Amino acid sequence: MTVTHVSTAGMGGIRSAGDLVLRMELQKMKINEAKKFVADKLRVSVSDLADCAVMKDLREELNIGTVQSRPDAGVGIQTKFRIAELLGIPINSVDLFKKHAGL
Amino acid sequence: MSKKYLTRYGDNYLEEMTEAEIRQDIEDGTLDAADRAQIPAMTSDDMDHLFEIISNPQKIVSVEPGNEVVVTFDAGTLKLCVRSDIPMDRLTACVTQERALGSDSIELCHVDYSYKPIKPIISEERQTMEQVQLMTTIPVLYGAMPNLGLYTKPDGPCGNWAELLPAGKIAEAKEAQEEAVQHSIKDIVFVASSMIESGADGINLDTVGASGDADVKASLEAVRIIKQKYPTTGIEMGMAGEFNLGMHGELTFDGEILAGMYPHQQVRMAEQAGVDIFGLVVNTNSSQSLAWNLARSVTLAKETVKVAKIPVHANVGMGVGGIPLSIIPAADAVSRVDKALVEIAGLDGL
Numbered sequence: 410m411t412v413t414h415v416s417t418a419g420m421g422g423i424r425s426a427g428d429l430v431l432r433m434e435l436q437k438m439k440i441n442e443a444k445k446f447v448a449d450k451l452r453v454s455v456s457d458l459a460d461c462a463v464m465k466d467l468r469e470e471l472n473i474g475t476v477q478s479r480p481d482a483g484v485g486i487q488t489k490f491r492i493a494e495l496l497g498i499p500i501n502s503v504d505l506f507k508k509h510a511g512l
Numbered sequence: 513m514s515k516k517y518l519t520r521y522g523d524n525y526l527e528e529m530t531e532a533e534i535r536q537d538i539e540d541g542t543l544d545a546a547d548r549a550q551i552p553a554m555t556s557d558d559m560d561h562l563f564e565i566i567s568n569p570q571k572i573v574s575v576e577p578g579n580e581v582v583v584t585f586d587a588g589t590l591k592l593c594v595r596s597d598i599p600m601d602r603l604t605a606c607v608t609q610e611r612a613l614g615s616d617s618i619e620l621c622h623v624d625y626s627y628k629p630i631k632p633i634i635s636e637e638r639q640t641m642e643q644v645q646l647m648t649t650i651p652v653l654y655g656a657m658p659n660l661g662l663y664t665k666p667d668g669p670c671g672n673w674a675e676l677l678p679a680g681k682i683a684e685a686k687e688a689q690e691e692a693v694q695h696s697i698k699d700i701v702f703v704a705s706s707m708i709e710s711g712a713d714g715i716n717l718d719t720v721g722a723s724g725d726a727d728v729k730a731s732l733e734a735v736r737i738i739k740q741k742y743p744t745t746g747i748e749m750g751m752a753g754e755f756n757l758g759m760h761g762e763l764t765f766d767g768e769i770l771a772g773m774y775p776h777q778q779v780r781m782a783e784q785a786g787v788d789i790f791g792l793v794v795n796t797n798s799s800q801s802l803a804w805n806l807a808r809s810v811t812l813a814k815e816t817v818k819v820a821k822i823p824v825h826a827n828v829g830m831g832v833g834g835i836p837l838s839i840i841p842a843a844d845a846v847s848r849v850d851k852a853l854v855e856i857a858g859l860d861g862l
Binding site for chain 2: 410411412413414415416417418419420421422423424427428430431432434435436437438439440443455456459473474476484485486488489492498499500501502505506
């Protein structure tokens with residue numbers, strides 16, 4: 410089911426910018442508003458957001474996580490530190506990490 | 513002889529139908545939804561678009577580039593580890609969703625998918641959420657059902673309204689539901705607060721209304737409290753059905769009676785409570801065609817999106833949203849449901 414939904418209509422998560430758009434929907438933004446917000450923050454066009462060719466390069470450049478593991482690249486919580494700053498939103502787990510790490 | 517198109521029924525089995533038959537089912541389906549919910553039926557343009565989607569000769573269809581939406585999940589980590597019985601833990605399931613399946617988010621959940629039974633194991637659930645948050649980039653929600661039935665005797669402290677109502681004990685049944693609402697609110701707020709304190713990106717209240725209007729009441733009241741405590745944490749509320757069952761009948765939220773509400777009314781209550789993403793449900797009738805079911809779903813979804821100020825996601829699992837009622841729904845039907853709901857109804861996600 411997941412494969413069909415994502416293939417048919419999904420943005421593709423960290424293959425593209427789906428995770429970022431969803432973070433803005435969790436702030437009550439509807440899909441087009443959320444896409445515009447993220448595109449502006451990333452300085453790309455809205456149509457680039459679901460394009461894995463554009464977003465792979467950009468995500469690697471910004472070090473915000475991709476589906477392929479690479480040496481010397483951020484994963485998990487490390488990427489969310491950058492995403493919180495990039496989107497200008499609080500991310501709960503990032504704040505928790507800072508608290509536990511004494512940062 | 514009229515050309516026949518290969519399509520499906522709501523029971524997931526293939527069926528050949530003529531253009532006239534498909535168009536008739538689309539019209540009957542949209543009129544059924546419009547009549548039940550007292551909302552506009554599909555326009556002729558929308559019905560033409562839906563016919564094109566259903567009659568498309570390709571096996572899988574998809575939205576046009578630019579129309580992609582995001583996906584959220586109910587029973588998130590149950591799907592791979594439990595239902596598919598793949599021997600992996602929930603952390604592995606989350607990173608598999610993220611890096612192998614391209615999910616935009618995932619939901620961490622327990623196998624006993626209700627808020628009440630999570631209380632005794634809350635420490636272990638919190639530990640898992642904290643580990644998952646270290647390893648993932650996508651938003652990770654924690655989810656469960658309010659499931660008011662768990663508060664009835666002999667498993668819980670309240671009378672069982674499903675037994676009291678048939679016995680004619682109406683007042684006792686109402687009193688039992690009102691008592692269960694209070695227990696449920698406490699449990700939902702306790703579990704949600706604990707998981708937010710462990711880094712959850714959001715809380716999902718799923719299958720809301722499964723026990724009737726009292727189930728809805730408890731969920732809305734709980735969301736209001738959670739949002740007051742954690743205003744920046746996202747809350748998703750997914751419904752159990754297209755219609756709030758009036759097991760109590762007189763329960764209200766902000767002065768409005770909850771029983772009998774359809775999705776375009778449910779979403780207003782969700783907004784007032786503070787919900788960030790509303791999960792719409794339309795029930796699939798397994799004795800009707802995909803065309804009939806999808807026309808109903810699109811009709812109810814379009815009106816809901818129109819009135820909603822928050823994102824609306826459709827529940828498109830087995831037996832809801834127009835998806836055939838089967839544990840293995842055919843991909844050709846699933847792709848048509850997704851495309852129609854996104855492109856005709858204008859949904860914000862699935």
